[in-house]
Amino acid sequence: MSNYSSESSAFHGRGVFKVYILGGGPAGLALAHGLTQDSNASFVLLERGSSLGGLAQTIHWSGNGFHDLGPHKIFTLNQALMARVEHLLSPEDWLTRPKKSSIYIGGYFLPYPPSPFSLIQVYGLASFSAMVFDYGLAQISSVLTSKRPLTFEADLQGRVGTKLYEALFKPIALKLWDDPAQLDVKLSQGRVQTPSLTELVKRSLKMNQSSNFEALEFRYPKGGLQKLWQAIATQTSHQGEYRLNQEVCHLTVDNNTIRTIHYRDRITGSVQQIPVNPDDWVVSTLPLLKLTELMGEALKPTTTTRMQQIIQLNDLILVFLKIDQPSLLDESWVFVPDPNIVFHRLSEQESFDPQMTPGGSIICCEVMGSKTRAMSQRCDSDLIALVKQGLKDMGYKGFSVLDQRVIRLPSSYPVYKSGFEPVLDTILSQLDRFANFRTIGRQGSFNYIGTLDAMDIGYGTAEWLIRQMTGQQEYSWKQERDRTSHYPVLD
Incomplete structure (x- = not known):
């Protein structure tokens, strides 16, 4: 024992x-x-x-440093809970890190959530105008109707409109969970926070220093x-x-x-x-x-x-790459709804604590395996090859992979x-x-x-x-x- x-x-x-x-x-x-x-x-x-x-x-990767099982920020709006967790360690054992995330769409890295202006470069003025009009109709409809949405799809369509939903939220739902028309509304309400139009405009004009729907910075314990x-x-x-x-x-x-x-x-x-x-x-x-x-x-x-x-539980597969560069990403993490890229999120341990990955950086690529997406049946070498190709397709270059590993977390991702x-x-x-x-x-x-x-x-x-x-x-x-x-x- x-x-x-x-x-x-x-x-x-x-x-x-x-x-x-x-x-x-x-x-x-x-x-x-x-x-x-x-x-x-x-x-x-x-x-x-x-x-x-x-x-x-936090896992020790022999010869490569330390990394968590995916990105885990320490943040909550519950200030009493936050203080209680912070008091577990001394003040000097905490880091305050900026939280910056993006979403990769159509070959572009857009801030997440994407500002109205950033969507124009991806979809063009005509399609963007249609999205804005559709969004406006959805906002008006949400005020006039008392009907409660029952599915992930109905909830997001009601919040952002069908066109924006189809472009941004449906692809990531398909990669992470399953058909969003078959998913419960609790999933969208818990996992997808959307800002108001006023907050979107203020964020676009850099007028907002805080947010009601996302963490703009987070805390992290030194060493993991x-x-x-x-x-x-x-x-x-x-x-x-x-x-x-x-x-x-x-x-x-x-x-x-x-x-x-x-x-x-x-x-x-x-x-x-x-x-x-x-x-x-x-x-x-x-x-x-x-x-x-x-x-x-x-x-x-x-x-x-x-x-x-x-109870449906998807398999989370984490592909880690140790690279020879001190940093690869500008962001804390990147959401990747593109169906042609195997991973749905990309993060880097350096964004949490740079001292954990000496001699380079550790990249984490999250791949989901589900009933309709048979990634769990792929061998490690196949998954690593697909991840490397995905990074290349996203335009990441100028680095060499020093080591690689796959960690599988079967039946770990709840699907409502x-x-x-x-x-x-x-x-x-x-x-x-x-x-x-x-x-x-x-x-x-x-x-x-x-x-x-x-x-x-x-x-x-x-x-x-x-x-x-x-x-x-x-x-x-x-x-x-x-x-x-x-x-x-x-x-």
Whole structure:
């Protein structure tokens, strides 16, 4: 068994309880941190990987430096949450980085979101005028109608008009998820923030210094996101224990209560178990579909069937290139809706912390694999070749590739199919009926969220648990679920 921190010194008694946390991503780690900040509760965290952080890890690439699993900015409009995360590290351990993004369309790099004037050079005056007219009609229609859009496509068409939607938003949706006419409106409302016409004009004229729909700058921990997870592990070790390389393989359920956690050591292969006391809690951040394996017959057959019907997860494939130049991009990241280029987003670790990639730069190209886009079946060499060709087609040149690697994150990207939400609510309500069990986070509640959103859920769960154990029951779990059901992503 591999423990990340010192052995737990907690005890069990009235007013003191233990929480078993399944999964060591941002939500699970924030839960552990919140418990130790605000109570004398103890915890045991089980993580199947060899390090903490989940999809927000920092990886050491031998001989090439360090990089995250894709671009992860530290930003939120929730100032209390932002301050709490910043206080994990000392002020000198934080960088403030400008956030500049662009979108590659028709051979042009346009600022994202594209200004009205920048679209003229791509589409010409006649097509642009038609887009503006169509946009205006959409804005008028949105004021006059009370009909709520139900799909990604209907929502974006209503916000920006059909012509602009077809040119900008539909291509990227097809690359990332699936047919946007079959995607739920929650996906567009959470993932695609569009400015008002007034803000667009002000941004074009450089009159705006802030934005209500995107981050203009962000914070980043020196050395990578792993510094945050290391800080939480260090600060919570007096009340908790981190068991790495431990994969949960079964949950024994009796009388609607979790009684035993069975887990397998991925190094030795041995299977061990933890008895769960009556006053203890089990909080899972594991994928919802994983629960069908862990709980087995304790779940109603209809619950399992419904999960399998609505939960669709695409595969994210990250192609990393170490190049001999100190920097390749002018932007933090570039969106690439062009269907002829294999990746949908391009980023560079140098934009987050230049000191992480000595002797050059590390480029990250994100490729999505889905049911209709069979990229996951491609071998690494094919993917690398396609990525290099895509960079060449975009006009990037004057650099040499020193090293290359592919990291696959299967079933990691949630896809909201139209009408999924009422079914998901029913599933979560059924799972919440287990007396000492809750499932939370990006994977644990099928919630398409960012790093700080996941941490917010973890902190909120800690606060709720503490209220339950101290008799403050006026705040229901349903209220907490509702609070964390929608997070707009500010790109």
